[in-house]
Amino acid sequence: MSEQAAPLRRERRTFALGLLAGVFGLLLVPTCTSCGGADESQAETRPLVLSTIGQIHDIASTLAGDDLRTEVLLGAGLDPHTHRPTRADAARLTAADLVLENGLHLEALLHATLDARRASARPVVAVGESIPAEQRLAVGGAGALADDPHLWMDPVLWAEVARAVARELSDLAPAAAPDIARRLEGVLAELAELDAYARRSIDSIPAERRLLVTAHDAFGYFGRRYGIEVASVQGISTESEASVRHVQELVNLLVEREVPAIFVESSVSVRGPRALVEGAAARGHQVVVAGELYSDSMGPPGTYRGTYVGMLDHNITLITRALGGDAPAAGLRDRL
Template sequence: MIASRRSVLRSIGAAALGAAFAPRAAIAAEGRLSIVATTGMIADTARAIGGELVEVKALMGPGVDPHAYRQTRTDILAMRRADLILWNGLYLEAQMEEVLGDLSGLVPVRAVAETIPAEQRIAHDDYADRFDPHVWMDPALWREVAFAIRDAMSETAPHDAAAFTANAEAYTAELDVLASYANDVLGSVPEERRVLLTAHDAFNYFGRAYGYEVIGIQGISTESEAGLNRITELVNLLVDRGIAAVFVESSVSDRSIRALIEGAAAEGHEVRIGGELYSDAMGSPGTYEGTYVGMIDHNATVIATALGGEAPERGMTGKLSAGS
């Protein structure tokens, strides 16, 4: 296994890896801190905390499923050239773990979600000692990740630690406002309607934070397929409980969701798509929904509106795209 990991790095060429690499401490001291983050959520948070002192590259863009993502040759080169690599951990980037482990001997690598205490994590239903990795769905938990990112930056570039600390304080204050907004609008949904049915189990932390029953067609990982028995079971649930809205996800196929809608229609029960949610990836770069705060604002606003609650049409600060 170790040999296979090393062969991945060797395959991109020793010359490409070794050329023009100054010592990492010198790079960090002379210019902006170069950071590679696996997911958009981590990258956006790193930019907020680092400001103009950092340059951040996200490996996974809009619509990309991190559970299935495999690094490219270009990704490996970018990570090898970075001063710091930030990844979620908790088995989210399952296909990348071996390479990240190998790179950790060359570059500082931090699994930022694994800094969340085990008692605050949600245990995996099927595997002992594993946890749901979708911690970004709860802004209160994401505060802990923001602090972990701050600490990783400060360790790598200690001369900029004071700036990272000040930026992290401002950013986590913004997360507190976001959490309060989500709590208000989601709390306006009648209790009997607080059922969130989506393509996979990405919203368990969201459900725990805001008092929603969360049902995923697939499990925590999108690697599992929903079988006919699971679809039939959920069609019966929709009909029996009169659930009128389900949600698609931007990074997961809507095939299973549409099968549910068709199955319920065959039973004489109408179910509509309440909207598209951002689960494992954010919106397009340059948009409000392409930020972590915008992602959660969008989700809370869409869910509350679709399930009969009250929320501003353009979200917390009026920045949501029209039709969100």
């Protein structure tokens, strides 16, 4: 063999060994990544708190900080009155260390799943029931009264719910209790600011126009707190249907009071409100759909309207301005 062939053979051998080493290294990468992920998963020991609706989740996640994990079952656009639990929902409800529901029959179709969890001695807390019965609104006809579950429409009542959530989180993670108490003070201050803004804004609407007409009866607590009459096309549940007679009564009310605007809701059909617009037009009175309110569902996640304060700020500002009151276009926080 020539002297020139020997170096060439060594170069080829070196190249082949390098190539094999590189391939072997690539094969190891997924294995190591997988091992690292498993270690991280095993290291996650913080309790998991699962809230059924966004309004509760927003409070729980703020109070929890980094001390607990928090998730929401029903995201933006989902209706808690009509949502049927999936297998994935059931698995999440089973896996959580604590489930926070509103209660008062809001999550009507989740009852069986939640009751099964209770039967297995896994904690489920209906935070809406922390509000004393005498402070809840009764809805329905004679002999069929029930409590209105839409407590979050009143930030003063929701402050009491925040206190109840803080107690549950502190029981679940006692070491974090001082931090949870500190965060609670911040939440309560925000809710007091929101309440003051709502009162100031709604008070600026001319008295004869203080009529809030919406798709379904979710604003009773809001109306009671801020002195605005509330009427709706549907009843307390989005499953109810409006009669022709009821629609005509609402049209008469809009015409007589010269109310300029009605509202749709983010998680409810717009069919009913449109019937009101058409009925008023037939009577020679122009009514516009002023915009979309958030009722059972909050805004998109990761946005200001996707927070409890942002949701109500949006509602208060839109209602006030549409009915002739005085509120800044950008809302309480200049974020709308």
